[in-house]
Amino acid sequence: MARKAASLWLLMLFSCASAIHRSQFPPPPDFLFGTSTSAYQIEGGHLEGKKGLSNWDVFTHKPGTIQDGSNGDIAADHYHRYMEDIELMHSLGVNSYRFSIAWTRILPRGRFGDVNPDGVAFYNAIIDALVQKGIQPFVTIFHYDTPHELEERYGGWLSPEIQKDFGYFAEVCFKMFEPYIAGHNMILSHENAVSIYRKNYQEKQGGYIGISVSAKWYKPLRNNTADLLAVERAISFNVPWFLDPIIFGDYPSEMRKILGPNLPEFTLKQRKKLRVTKLDFIGLNHYSTWYVKDCIFSSCELDPIDGDARVVSLFERDGVHIGKETGVPFFYDVPHGMEEVVMYYKQRYNNTATYITENGYAQASNSSTAANDFTSDTGRINYISGYLKFLASAIRKGADVSGYFVWSLIDNFEWTFGYTERFGLYHVDFKTQKRTPKLSAQWYRKFLKGSLLTSEFQNGSQLQQCIS
Secondary structure (H helix, E strand, C coil): CHHHHHHHHHHHHHHCCCCECHHHCCCCCCCEEEEECCHHHHCCCCCCCCCCCEHHHHHCCCCCCCCCCCCCCCCCCHHHHHHHHHHHHHHHCCCEEEEECCHHHHCEEEECCCCCHHHHHHHHHHHHHHHHCCCEEEEECCCCCCEHHHHHHHCHHHCCCHHHHHHHHHHHHHHHCCCCCCCHHHHHHHHHHHHHHHHHCHHHHCCCCEEEEECCEEEECCCCHHHHHHHHHHHHCCHHHHHHHHHHCCCCHHHHHHHHHHCCCCCHHHHHHHHHHCCCEEEEECCCEEEEEECCCCCCCCCCCCHHHCEEEECEECCEECCEECCCCCCEECCHHHHHHHHHHHHHCCCCCEEEEEECCCEECCCCCCCHHHHCCHHHHHHHHHHHHHHHHHHHCCCCEEEEEEECCECCCCHHHCCCEECCCEEEECCCCEEEECHHHHHHHHHHCCCCECCCCCCCHHHHHHHC
16 A cells, blocks of 8 residues: 555656756756765775875864764765666766765875875776766866875965865876866966866867856845845855956955955966966856845844855845755755856856756754655755756856756765765665665656656645646
8 A cells, every 4th residue: 555655646746747847958968967976975985995084084083073973984885885876876867977086095195195096996987887877977076075194284275285286186187087176275276277187188088177166146135235235245255256266367356355465366477377277167056045134334243154255144034034944054945046146157257158066955864863754855856846947047048057966866974964964866874875765866867857847845735736
């Protein structure tokens, strides 16, 4: 009886007409639909294959740093189960997979040690397996994990020495793999890596190189000039902090006005190189939208994240949330923000080719919740379909968007949240490492096959309407 009920649920889920359809996006191979992960969050095997210690290997073992006291030593055990996970992707029908390369698997000690052949072999095996399944690798070189030795030697990203290390790491990756490149030193490190790739590898490899950035979106809390200006400042301290120097050669003027001499200067030579080098595409990691209140002309407590822009970011106005709640306290489901963020950067950066490199929905988790509590994830289906609907609208309005990657393929270690947030299309039992498809995985598979799918579910009410 339970099996019949589940089958009926899926039948209702996949048979309803909808506003979202695969045909609203460019056909493959002109558009990539995929899933996203990152090395530290899923791999595990933190001391296997001659890997070195990263900053996160060390940080997560310090008491009190991670919400549930966990770490990524094992994570989702992708290091041993990558073939199983690639089969999951293949079953979904995705044509691309965005993953990151752990710096310390390739260079355990940065440029102060040798290239690790075991690490190179591991990622080559992943790439080969993806290609065999017809899935295009979309590789991120840096996703927050830095060799611990570089932090010990000179402070990591706080020192310009990192530019030499990152350039060396990037070149090693260009020699070994297909490329993708994900503060001041980060920007110059990016420019160095892009310059190396353009000069030595792009012509013969025929690849593309860009950078992926966290793309928040903001709306004014109040309909007044102060909050409208606050939105512009908040935006400037987000994506343009990194992309303006890469594309235009300098930081946004709003940042210069506020930070003054505290914001590093680019030399004339650096500005010239940045403008010449540029990038082939922009990657936007977009999850949510916030209200913004001005803190220059208004009294308010500065936001610990956006405070340098002299704003405070909020998720409610007059007691009403900006969108539906998700499992992350500060992420709300605001689908129209997807279209607005894409169209804004279309205009700001002359419609540079863009990928949505991360977009996803979290379920809150704790040690007492079971797999069944997560697999009927209609909230995730609502979220993804809603954001895709507005992404399709941006494309119809001329935005040059070439791909979309769901975060994430599988539940993983979510940085300082540990295992208390689950973003995966597949549930992972971290004790047994068993993967179980959630309803969203089946929805995504059907969507990629071209089925018309409903875009809104609330306690089964619409499903019932669809068959009545």
